Amino acid sequence: QVQLQESGPGLLQPLETLSLTCVVSNYSISSAYYWGWIRQPPGKGLEWIGSFHHTGSTYYNPSLKSRVFISLDTSNNHFSLRLWSVTAADTALYFCARQADYGDFPRGWFDPWGQGTLVTVS
Amino acid sequence: QSVLTQAPSVAAAPGQKVTISCSGSTSNIGNNYVSWYRQLPGTAPKLLIYDNNKRPSGIPDRFSGSKSGTSATLGITGLQTGDEAVYYCGTWDTSLSVVLFGGGTKVTVL
Numbered sequence: 008q009v010q011l012q013e014s015g016p017g018l019l020q021p022l023e024t025l026s027l028t029c030v031v032s033n034y035s036i037s038s039a040y041y042w043g044w045i046r047q048p049p050g051k052g053l054e055w056i057g058s059f060h061h062t063g064s065t066y067y068n069p070s071l072k073s074r075v076f077i078s079l080d081t082s083n084n085h086f087s088l089r090l091w092s093v094t095a096a097d098t099a100l101y102f103c104a105r106q107a108d109y110g111d112f113p114r115g116w117f118d119p120w121g122q123g124t125l126v127t128v129s
Numbered sequence: 130q131s132v133l134t135q136a137p138s139v140a141a142a143p144g145q146k147v148t149i150s151c152s153g154s155t156s157n158i159g160n161n162y163v164s165w166y167r168q169l170p171g172t173a174p175k176l177l178i179y180d181n182n183k184r185p186s187g188i189p190d191r192f193s194g195s196k197s198g199t200s201a202t203l204g205i206t207g208l209q210t211g212d213e214a215v216y217y218c219g220t221w222d223t224s225l226s227v228v229l230f231g232g233g234t235k236v237t238v239l
Contacts, residue, residue, distance in 0.1 A: 043228075052131065053166075053174065053217055055228035068227050102173055109162075113228060114221035116164035118176035118185065 009034040011103050011121035019128045025090040029103030029121055030083075037061055037081040041106035041113045044077060044088045046099040047123075054099075058106050058113035059086055066113050093128045100125050132157065133218055133231035140237040141208050149203040149234045151218030157229055161221045163201040165194055168233075169214045177216075178203060210238050 015027035029042070036042055043058035057067035059077045067075050076089045090097060100123040107115025134152040141147045151163065163181050166174035176185055178194035181201065193204040201218055218231040 045230075052233045053219075053230040055230065058228070066226070069225065107179070112221060112226070114161055116162070116176055116179040116219070117166075117174070118179070120173040120175070123173050 009105060009119055011105065011119060013101060013103050013121045013124040015101075015124055015126065017125055017127060019093055019126065021094055021128060022092050023128075025088070025093050025097065025126055025128075027088045027101055027103075027124065027126070028085050029087070030085045031105075032084075034105075035081075036079055036084055036086060040108050041066075041115065042077075042079065042086045043104050043106045043113065043117060045102045045104060045117065045120075046097075047102070048096075048099045056088065056090075056101075060108070060113070095128050098126065098128045131230065131232040132222065132225075133220065133229050135216075135218060135231035135234045137232070138235045138237065140239050142239045143208055143210065145208050146204065146206045147208060147236060149205075149216050149218075149236070151201045151203075151231045153199050153201075153220065153229070155199055156224035157199075157220050157222040158196065158201055159199040160223055163194065163196055164219045165192075165201075165203045166217045166219065167212075167214045168217065174217060205236070208236075208238055212236055213238050 010032040041058040044056040104117040104120040165178040168174045181196040182194040215233045
């Protein structure tokens with residue numbers, strides 16, 4: 008079955024750039040679907056960061072749009088997240104997930120999810 | 130505060146039924162599909178319901194979803210101790226152009 012695995016540095020200092028990678032197994036990310044990032048601050052709920060359509064379109068949460076970039080590396084079958092100028096408010100568990108493709112916008116459900124990677128800004 | 134409103138917690142005895150509601154507006158739930166996720170402690174969310182009322186393969190029929198107007202509901206029957214988790218609703222908001230999640234409802238099995 009399709010599996011996703013996040014990786015990246017666990018600790019950042021304020022104003023540094025967060026860079027995470029999500030490796031996808033058993034499915035080619037260039038074939039279909041959106042590929043998304045979601046985060047969860049400690050003890051809080053889920054926040055969508057953005058999604059990348061396999062054809063190249065990207066969609067970002069307006070609250071993060073000025074600081075975020077998502078890209079696909081089809082040759083290595085992974086996708087990445089970059090978040091600039093991080094602060095303590097960016098401390099969270101970061102998940103990657105495959106997102107259903109309903110066409111024009113990333114309106115679909117997320118499944119499966121990676122196990123998540125904790126990023127602490129301090 | 131989330132745009133999608135969920136009760137913070139609900140509790141019931143084993144074997145009972147619980148319903149979890151998710152309230153939104155015409156720009157989100159009212160005109161888009163709703164999905165539901167379960168997050169066990171220390172784990173990633175898992176899809177339970179998609180397209181308002183469909184269950185992915187492997188999800189038992191104890192879990193059901195429905196939508197009416199600008200609200201959606203997740204039902205769990207035959208409650209088990211393993212159902213203790215936080216449950217989130219999710220949908221797209223057409224006006225905000227953003228994926229939304231509810232604040233989550235913690236289910237406690239008494």
